[in-house]
Amino acid sequence: MNAHQPPRPYTSYVYAYPHKTAYRPLPDRPALTGLWAGEPKDALSLYLHIPFCEVRCGFCNLFTRIGAPDELTTRYLDALDRQATAVRDALGDASPVRFATAAFGGGTPTYLTAGELERLCDIAERRMGADLRAVPLSVESSPATATADRLAVLADRGATRLSLGVQSFVEAEARAAVRPQRRADVEAALGRIRDSGVPVLNIDLIYGIDGQTESTWRHSLDAALAWRPEELYLYPLYIRPLTGLGRLGPAADRAWDEQRLRLYRYGRDHLLGHGYEQVSMRMFRRADAPPQGPDDHACQTDGMIGLGCGARSYTSSLHYSFDYAVDMREIRAIIDAYTATADFSRAEVGRRVDSGEARRRHLLQSLLQAEGMPLDGYAERFGSSPFADFPAELARFEALGWLDADAPAGLLRLSDEGLAHSDGLGPELFSSGVRAAMAAYEAK
Incomplete structure (x- = not known):
């Protein structure tokens, strides 16, 4: 890239580093027991992945499939139970094992029935030992699956946050994003979530949809604000290869970048004017929102246990998961292979994280938060300064006006x-090795 040319503002959503497309099959298939032997385990994060949805949105590149025929959810939960048993055995009891936070994601976890959600919670609690009523528990849902019986189970089992993927309150925009839904159904789902008593409601909205204007964007923002959600996530639309929208036309151009930046700034200012605080480029929290509960997990340093075929796990030296795909046929094959797996005692696919990558990950995950990164915390962990470790990158960000001089x-x-410009800045911090691995990845 030209050193004087700023990166495009919507290069890639950096929600984890290294990206999963940089993972590869691990030739040694290391045993989980060895991987976790020397790791601190007193503030772990637990993530359970459910790869099922009732529909697949046109913009979606998540690891998920439509429907679950032939009792597939039962077989999937059976496999999840086997995996949880193997992982908890690998963690051992030589040092305290405690989960500080938990989440159910997907896909759509509430695609499961109320009875299946009970079983999912049992796997988290009885197999893994997580105390779901004592830690923040976030669950993703969709309007069609946020039914009263499912929500009652989640509220009773300790859910502190329900995230509803609305994307747009304008039905024409929802159709343009290949997410057909009726406004009345969305409003009814939001009412049921509020009735459930779960303390934190998050609403996901998307900007950059074809035909979306400041006026229609404000319409969705105001419709969401009417529910006084404790959190709002504003996501830029991306068109991914092998997704529904990805097959309809070319990738975004400069005009689309300008539209998304314009709508982002409008949405940001609108929420700030309505009593919300910005946590990151995407996340906004109501200033008077109640805390979800104690959470001493630090994503930069503490480990994560991911259960399910689309989940990642993090140790200090290895990030690992299962095979990854976006194409529906490939996803179905991976899910089928997962449900047939008997031995979950080894890591199959992943990427090693050396000290240099650990520095990049720490900087990325800290800098992309609005509160920023204390330099003494970085120095305490690595014995150096980010300005010494990443002089060219930080000088470039400063020249672009992306660092806060005040x-x-x-x-x-x-x-x-x-x-x-978080989605342009983040990829600038990727290492050459990760970039090469991502570039060599063959989408499937």
Whole structure:
């Protein structure tokens, strides 16, 4: 890339590093017992992945399939139970094992029936030992599956946050994003979530849909604000290869970048004006929202246990998962292979994380948060400064106006413009090795 040419603002959503397309089959298939032997396990994150949806949205590149025929959900939960048993055995009891936070994602976890959600919670609690009523528990849902019986189970089992994927309250925009839904059904689902008593409601909205304007964007924002959600996530639309929208036309151009930046700034300012605080480029929290509960998990340093065929697990030296795909046929084959697996005692696919990659990951995950990164915390962990470790990258961000020149001493923080360009800034910090692996990945 030209050093004087700023990256496109919507290069890639960086929600984990290294990206899963940089993972490869692990020739040694290391045993989980050895991987976790020397790891701190007193503030782990637990993630359970359910790869089923009632429909597949046109923009979706998540690891999920439509429907679950022939009792597939039962077989999947059976496999999840086997995996949880193997993983908990591998964690051992030589040092305390405690989960500080938990989440059910997908796919759509509430695709499961109420009885199956009970079993999912049992796997988290009885197999893994997570105390779901004592830690923050976030669950993703969709309007069609946020039924009263499912929500009652989740509320009773300790869910502190329900995230509803609405994307747009304008029915024409929902259709344009290949997410057919009726506004009345969305409103009814939001009413049921509020009635359930789960303390934190999050609403996901998307900007950059074909034909979307500031006026229609405000219509969706105001419709969401009417429910006074404790959190709102504003996502830019991406068109991915092998997804529904990806087959309809070319990738986004500069005009689309400008549209998304314009709508992002409009949405940001609108929410800030309605009493919300910006947590990241995507996340906004109501200033008076109640806390979800104690959460001492730090994503930069603490490990994560992912259960399910689309979930990742993180140790300090290895990130691992299962095979990854976007194409529906490939996903179905991977899910079928997962449900037939008897031995979950080894890591199959992943990427090693050396000290250099650990520095990049720490910087990425800290800098992309609005609160920024304390320099002394970085120095305490790595014995160096990010300005010494990443001089060219940080100098470039500074030249682009992406670093906050008015941040307090000892704090590295993005400016408002830097936050706006998070999806361009994040990939700039990828290592050459990760870039090469991602480039060599063959989409399937």
